[in-house]
Amino acid sequence: MLRTALSRPASSLWGVSRVVLGARHISSSQSVKNTSGHSTEVKAASETQDVRTMDELLKAVRERSNPAYHSIMPIRKSGPWSEALLTSSTPSAPTPPPTSIPHTPLPPRNMHDTYAQILLPFASSPQLFEQYTNASGGLRTGMLMEHLDSLAGSISYKHMLGPDVETLGKIAERGFYIVTASVERLDMLAPVYPVRDIRLSGQVIYTGKSSMEVAVKMEALGSDGKEETLMLGRFTMVCRDARTHKAHPVNPLVIKTQEEHALYSMGENAQTRRKSLALQSLSRVPPSSAEAAELHNTFLKYGQEDDSAEVGAGDRVWMGDTKLEKTMLMFPQERNVHQKVFGGYLMRLAYELAFANASLFTRTHVTFQSLDGISFRQPVPIGSILRLESQVLNASVVGQVPGEVHVRVQANVVDVQTGHEETTNDFRFTWAKDPDSAGRPGVLTRKIVPRTYQEAMLWLEGKRALEMGAQIRRSLRREER
Secondary structure, X not given: OEHHHHOOOOOOOOOHHHHHHHHHHHHOOOOXXXXXXHHHHHHHHHHHHHHHHHHHHHHHHHHHOOXXXXXXXXXXXOOOHHHHHHHHHOOOOOOOOOOOOOOOOOOOEEHHHHOEEEEEOOOOOHHHHHHHEOOOOOEOHXXXXXXXXXXXXXXXXXXXXXXXXXXXXXXXXXXXXXEEEEEEXXXXXXXXXXXXEEEEEEEEEEEOOOEEEEXXXXXXXXXXXXXEEEEEEEEEEEEEEOOOOOEOOOOXXXXXXXXXXXXXXXXXXXXXXXXXXXXXXXXXXXXXXXHHHHHHHHHHHHOOOOOOOOOOOOOEEEHHHHOEEEEEEOOHHHEEOOOEEOHHHHHHHHHHHHHHHHHHHHOOOEEEEEEEEEXXXXXXXXXXXXXXXXXXXXXXXXXXXXXXXXXXXXXXXXOOOOOOEEEEEEEEEEEEEOOOOOOOOOOOOOEEEOOOHHHHHHHHHHHHHHHHHHHHHHHHHHHHO
């Protein structure tokens, strides 16, 4: 059945049947508002249900997939950089202005045929583990995120070209290209340690006119055959015409089973939720009355410039003082097939800078909790100067266990002639303070305080993200009991 026709699911201020029914319930009861604590709980409950339900549904669809189609398609650099330079510098014949060309109907794809995976045998290959190990003897999560972005891109191209296609070929000949538009969430569900073999997998769960929702997950494979889901998230990929750079249609999905119906509904719902959240962004609408009141109380308690504030000078941290920057030259070794900087590489750079900033703020080691969102606005050219700026936007209330920190990383390309900076990416991460040497839970004593109205809006964005993430993690812990 084609989804479009026959696959409707059954019903200075600052068991799969239960899983499927759960997915349908969430799809029919979405309401995204930021006007009260209750609405935050509703959104968190929805996200929590999505996490658990999607995990089970993806397992069911994977079992129907063809192992012959599990391999990924390379989407990193192809061919020598010297050839790419020669092609870009060779004058081409004048071409007429781009015009819209009617697209022929695209063949539908089975959802289970979009499944692909990457196996990383860390437990059985010391040499491989050495390439990914961090200073604590665990795995570098940022490098695994880099693979997830590559996986999402490969899955999207295989959806467009067919599950048996092994190479991408030339973009101009294909007539289209695919880019990452955003990452909605990546939630850490279990610790990566102890080190085991890792499977990164994903598949297309929803298609729009020119976009695809790709669900990805990271699993630990135990020597006893048990599988544990460590991370789960969603990438939004968009297809563009190689000539006009306008929207290019994508192949529709064939939906056959209850599990596939439920996954499609979840992808459809995620798209609706994104649009609703965008409309309620603080860049569009003012804070709610409750948020404005809390912001004012924060100003009264902690915002005085002198030492009369309730928080001591050592515990109050001005948001502007938490900035941490990294400036880099973008080399061709990190390019993708479009001859731009690979998005997964940018994810890793942002993750590592955010980790450093969160550690400096908490004055101890921190543990990754979630990637709360990424927006990819512009591609980063090879040879450009990239400035990554991180900033702690908010921290959980003093005394909360564990103490959590929300960090933003903004990526800007710098024009060396004018000094003008253009934002290309925006990353949001949440970290938790680790227990102390005696095993006591990590508690924060430092508080982030905004100075300007712009910082106050960022502070509220961080507060929303912390509340959402905390609700999701509490709900997941309750389900595990």
